[in-house]
Amino acid sequence: MLSIGPSTSLTGASQLVTSNVTVDIDLLGIARNNNGSASVVVIIHDRMHEVLNASLFKTEDSGTTVAMMSNVISITLPNTHNRTLPQPVNISMQHLTSVGLQDKRFCVYWKVSSWIQDGCHVSATNSSRTVCSCDHLSTFALIMSVDDNLESDPAVNVLNTILVLIGLLFLTLAVMTFALCRWNPRVSNVARLNLCVCLLLAHTLFLLTQSFLRRIRAHQVLCSVLAGVLHYLFLSSFVWMFIEAVMLFLSVRKLRQVKPSERAWLQWKVSLPIGYGIPLIIVGVSAGVNPEGHGSDKCWLMDDFKWSFLGPVCFLLVVNTILFLTIIITIQSTLKEARSDVSKVKYTRVLLFKLTVQFLILGCPWLLGMGAATSRVLEVLFLFLASQQGTAIFLIHCLLNTEVRCQYRKWWQRFGPSSKQPESGTGTGTGTASISLTQQPSRDT
Structure with missing residues (x-):
């Protein structure tokens, strides 16, 4: 959790770092739209990916299989009236297992009863981490799809x-x-x-x-x-x-x-x-x-x-x-x-x-x-x-x-x-x- 007030000495974007997730968010811009104060909370659900699994994400290609590639991550702005993000939030997620670069990855968030992609996309990736850029806050995850015909x-x-x-x-x-x-x-x-x-x-x-x-x-x-x-x-x-x-x-x-x-x-x-x-x-x-x-x-x-x-x-x-x-x-x-x-x-x-x-x-x-x-x-x-x-x-x-x-x-x-x-x-x-x-x-x- 990170909070700032009107007299903060913080400059630039704020970064919250854990062992497997890094979140970059423009908390100063959010505070300017909320009387100079703002807070952000990042919650990592350690085993939630086994419950909210990849089967709840539907792809257009029926010839692929999907798998969860990260923990489930929730990002919220408590006691914040104006939740509009001045800049997209960047979430760097560590993969649960190492994967090849040829596999397609999806940055998704949870909506009602399924994972969807609206407003999120992959901005950078390698064999061990993927950075998702989103224009809103919610509960996020990374999902990978593999072409069964090639796999x-x-x-x-x-x-x-x-x-x-x-x-x-x-x-x-x-x-x-x-x-x-x-x-x-x-x-x-x-x-x-x-x-x-x-x-x-x-x-x-x-x-x-x-x-x-x-x-x-x-x-x-x-x-x-x-x-x-x-x-x-x-x-x-x-x-x-x-x-x-x-x-x-x-x-x-x-x-x-x-x-x-x-x-x-x-x-x-x-x-x-x-x-x-x-x-x-x-x-x-x-x-x-x-x-x-x-x-x-x-x-x-x-x-x-x-x-x-x-x-x-x-x-x-x-x-x-x-x-x-x-x-x-x-x-x-x-x-x-x-x-x-x-x-x-x-x-x-x-x-x-x-x-x-x-x-x-x-x-x-x-x-x-x-x-x-x-x-x-x-x-x-x-x-x-x-x-x-x-x-x-x-x-x-x-x-x-x-x-x-x-x-x-x-x-x-x-x-x-x-x-x-x-x-x-x-x-x-x-x-x-x-x-x-x-x-x-x-x-x-």
Whole structure:
């Protein structure tokens, strides 16, 4: 409550502040119309929104659902004869839950038996607060509407679940292949293995989050934590993709040098802190700058906070593009000047082609995802491409590799249902489940 009299020293608009509501009102202007005195009372009804709920507000669009997004707030002018407001009153309301900017919001007041909008409108909004401007005083609230057609489509949800499960299956096969096989020491498998692990964890967590979204969304802290973990895992996958490109660039620059054990040790020692440390720093700094940025209505990043993911991703995509162009130029000049073994150069060129395809498959879906919220076609295309990243990695790095296919056949002959006994001359121990590429390099990688 705030009261002023004829001898007040107050200048400018008056502001009443609580933990979740701020009211700006021109109490001096009201007092001038009431013999120099005026009082304003702001009452916040803590649980009244459960009684005067959003079902008492009718929208013109039947394809939307509505929900209360603030406490119910009453503003009155006691013992005031002239209640005309010289300036609109501005009410800043904190949201009960975090929401995306694409959701429509309504500033409403209570009249007899329903919520109506007359005389009130939204003047400013973000993911956590909305400012309502009204030309009269009453009992106010904030209501949000969500387009059901864009919010939830059973067919799209089923399609997304099936596609993600397929992608997880092939990601698992890729991780097992990279972990059990011994690869060419000239091109380390460290980055590719960690890339697949990050994608496997990210897509698994994403599928579980979306499957239990309604239950998770009721716990805002849990939703925010899951959004932060997803943010970290997807950023890590892009950093590992960048590390893989850097390793290829270094191998192209030193085609004459082959030091398998030293390079593998250096790559593990240096790449692990970079691959998992840089994304952790980005997510930590982002959360510190905007603690409410994680935990949208889909347990992802708020619309006004997506720069913390898309910014680093776009930067890494640009740097990768520059690296690939540099590698192409270096390979061409090496072939012309015959400064290295031609078979090694061709080997590297094939690997460059596969990494470029991998780069496009991992990067393009997120560029499409920027417009997925506004188009059903882009949304379905984004879901398909993003969910099949593991399938593409398994295809280009495993199935298109001659030695890997030979190893698959050996494993099938030894462990498959049609096998009667181990193949003679196969060997024992870890040599059975490994691929030796230390001899003449093949055209596949």
